[in-house]
Amino acid sequence: xxxxxxxxxAAAMAALAASAGPAPAVPGAGQGHGRPRADRHxxxxxxTTAADWRTGTAEGTAVTAGARPGLRVARAAGRTDYADPHxxxxxxxxxxxxxxxxxxxxxxxxxLIASWNADTPKGTWLQTELRGTYDDGKxxxxxxxxxxASGDDKDKDIRRTSVDDxxxxxxxxxxxxxxLDGAAAGPRVVSYQLRLxxxxxxxxxxxxxxxxxxxxxxxxxxxxxxxxxxxGLAKELKVPRYSQEIHAGxxxxxxxxxxxxxxxxxxxxxxxxxxRRPTPADLAWVDPSYADxxxxxxxxxxxxxQYDGCGNxxxxxxxxxxxxxxxxxVTRLASLTELETLIAAGIPAITSQSFLKEELTGAGYGTxxxxxxxxxxxxxxxxxxxxxxxxxxxxxxxxxxxxxWENIWLRTKRKNAAGKVVSGTGGVCYLYFPTKLSAAQRRAxxxxxxx
Numbered sequence: 001x002x003x004x005x006x007x008x009x010a011a012a013m014a015a016l017a018a019s020a021g022p023a024p025a026v027p028g029a030g031q032g033h034g035r036p037r038a039d040r041h042x043x044x045x046x047x048t049t050a051a052d053w054r055t056g057t058a059e060g061t062a063v064t065a066g067a068r069p070g071l072r073v074a075r076a077a078g079r080t081d082y083a084d085p086h087x088x089x090x091x092x093x094x095x096x097x098x099x100x101x102x103x104x105x106x107x108x109x110x111x112l113i114a115s116w117n118a119d120t121p122k123g124t125w126l127q128t129e130l131r132g133t134y135d136d137g138k139x140x141x142x143x144x145x146x147x148x149a150s151g152d153d154k155d156k157d158i159r160r161t162s163v164d165d166x167x168x169x170x171x172x173x174x175x176x177x178x179x180l181d182g183a184a185a186g187p188r189v190v191s192y193q194l195r196l197x198x199x200x201x202x203x204x205x206x207x208x209x210x211x212x213x214x215x216x217x218x219x220x221x222x223x224x225x226x227x228x229x230x231x232g233l234a235k236e237l238k239v240p241r242y243s244q245e246i247h248a249g250x251x252x253x254x255x256x257x258x259x260x261x262x263x264x265x266x267x268x269x270x271x272x273x274x275x276r277r278p279t280p281a282d283l284a285w286v287d288p289s290y291a292d293x294x295x296x297x298x299x300x301x302x303x304x305x306q307y308d309g310c311g312n313x314x315x316x317x318x319x320x321x322x323x324x325x326x327x328x329x330v331t332r333l334a335s336l337t338e339l340e341t342l343i344a345a346g347i348p349a350i351t352s353q354s355f356l357k358e359e360l361t362g363a364g365y366g367t368x369x370x371x372x373x374x375x376x377x378x379x380x381x382x383x384x385x386x387x388x389x390x391x392x393x394x395x396x397x398x399x400x401x402x403x404x405w406e407n408i409w410l411r412t413k414r415k416n417a418a419g420k421v422v423s424g425t426g427g428v429c430y431l432y433f434p435t436k437l438s439a440a441q442r443r444a445x446x447x448x449x450x451x
Contacts, residue, residue: 041221042332042427043106044449046115046214047194053098060096061198064209068325068435070118071098073198073207082199086159086305093125093199098210100194108135108188109217112178113428114145115314115330116196117212117321123156124208125149127197128314130178130215132189134170141166142195143173146314150301150322156201159305162312175307176314176330189217212321216331220426226335226410228403231381233340237348239273239375241396242295244388250290254299255309262371263311264298265388266350267320269373270432271298273348276323292393311369313352317430325435329450332427336383336406338448339374342431345444349374350430351385355408356417361401365389366417369425377402 047053050069053061060077064070076094083090109132118126126148132140144163151157166173170187171180180186194215198208244265247258255261271277278297285300286293302319304312317328333339333349342349350373357366367389375397376384383405390396408414411424431450433441445451 040334040449041107041219042334042449043109043217044214044329044331044451045103045105045217046212046329046451047100048212048214048451055101057099058096059098061098061196068211070209070211071196071198072209073200076202079202082158084158086161087154092202094202095197095199097195097197099196100213102133102191102193103215104191105189105217107217107219108190110180110188110219112189112192112215112217113176113313113330114194114213114215115317115328116146116148116210116214117318117327118148118150118208118210119322120148120150120208121206122151122153123201123204124206125158125160125199126208126210127199128213129195129197130192131195132171132178132192134187135190136187140171140178140189141168143171143178145173145178146176146312146318148315148318150319152300152303160303160315161306162304164306175304176312188219192217212327212329214329216329218332218426220332220412222413223411224413225407229336229406231377231402232337233344233377233381234379235343236376236384237273237343237346239348239373239386240269241386241393242269242292242388243390243393243396244295245391246291246393247295247299250287251296251299254296254303255311258295258299261295261299261310262388263313263316263350264302264319265295266371266373266386267302267316267430267432268295268298269386269388270348270350270430271320271323271326274323274326274432274434276326311371313428313430316350317432320430320432326432327435328430328432330428330430331448331450333429333448334427335410336377336381336402340377341444341447343374343376345438345441347431347433347441347444350432351409352425352428353405353409354414354422354424356415359408360404362398363387363389363400368416368422371430 053063060075061071062074073096128145129142131142149157162175244261283293286296299310302310302315313330320328373386381402383400386396387398410427412426
């Protein structure tokens with residue numbers, strides 16, 4: 001399965017255990033449409049509109065015009081040298097910067113995950129940072145949440161990367177997640193700012209463009225089990241089925257090959273569900289004897305050179321957004337009912353879960369972290385998932401028992417095979433969707449707090 005060990009560090013586990021209060025009530029079928037529920041433990045804030053971008057502090061950035069407003073470099077605010085730890089090369093870049101206004105979260109957060117959608121032509125890149133304010137008024141440092149370039153031209157691009165060893169003794173960045181270190185009585189992050197720095201080669205006019213940026217703040221209750229929800233939908237979406245396992249041994253430089261590609265494989269399924277595909281030129285580097293070369297491409301384009309894997313959550317969302325008019329976010333959902341709301345509107349979801357073999361009937365494996373694509377629900381309410389950890393493409397469609405699947409996805413604590421208490425994902429998912437949405441799709445996304 002994926003090499004990602006989901007917040008397995010003790011500090012991150014303590015952070016998940018830090019949230020106060022009982023587990024949230026699970027809404028009944030049909031509830032919550034149009035706006036997020038007040039009892040959700042998740043707050044999403046994304047900057048996407050021209051008005052949003054104008055609320056921030058601009059240092060050399062300007063707002064792009066048109067149907068998809070964003071930020072671009074209008075003038076250089078400064079120059080800096082960047083020593084790429086993954087190539088050993090140092091280069092000079094000019095940059096412009098945008099800093100968001102302070103966003104006060106609706107939940108005092110124990111975790112924050114940033115995500116962004118951007119176009120980064122060759123010779124450009126983007127750095128996303130986050131600075132939180134604790135409930136005692138003290139601030140975190142500016143944490144780097146990702147250095148992103150969609151390409152990997154060895155002469156023109158940096159290596160996309162997360163940044164390790166970031167902590168202030170109260171919070172720590174674990175690859176893509178800012179997690180509070182404290183136990184139950186520890187601090188919370190009550191507000192935050194994002195800072196986007198857009199880089200390009202000096203003397204050029206080419207520029208990155210950022211269309212969407214924001215963060216998900218959450219304080220999911222500490223729990224081994226979650227309340228059961230009642231089935232409310234029978235529907236299945238026609239999502240392409242791709243197996244990661246048929247790529248075993250291919251391109252081991254990217255996360256040891258296909259057997260670890262659950263995240264990019266799932267991403268590619270939904271990208272193609274929305275009618276987007278890589279071009280023949282994009283795939284020209286792939287061995288023509290390999291089936292589904294677009295899966296190899298997705299693995300290469302999501303690879304995090306520091307994490308040494310393809311399971312960086314925001315990198316997958318950013319990859320999806322490299323396709324025309326497609327958007328991607330990382331968030332958490334509160335229940336299977338919220339997933340039903342999305343499926344009803346024609347929006348599949350990529351979910352992250354961890355479990356022992358005996359905890360998910362029919363899976364045939366256990367995992368410390370794995371991504372699946374939820375495509376529907378049976379008449380009995382069971383989950384229909386495209387599970388990339390399958391031996392062939394036809395075998396990818398699986399039906400998993402509702403109660404088992406609900407628990408392995410939404411819990412924040414579990415026991416591993418050795419009986420040790422480790423973390424669960426607490427409902428993490430990726431949502432990809434086009435810029436042009438139906439009214440029903442906009443309502444469904446708003447119902448889970450995404451705009």
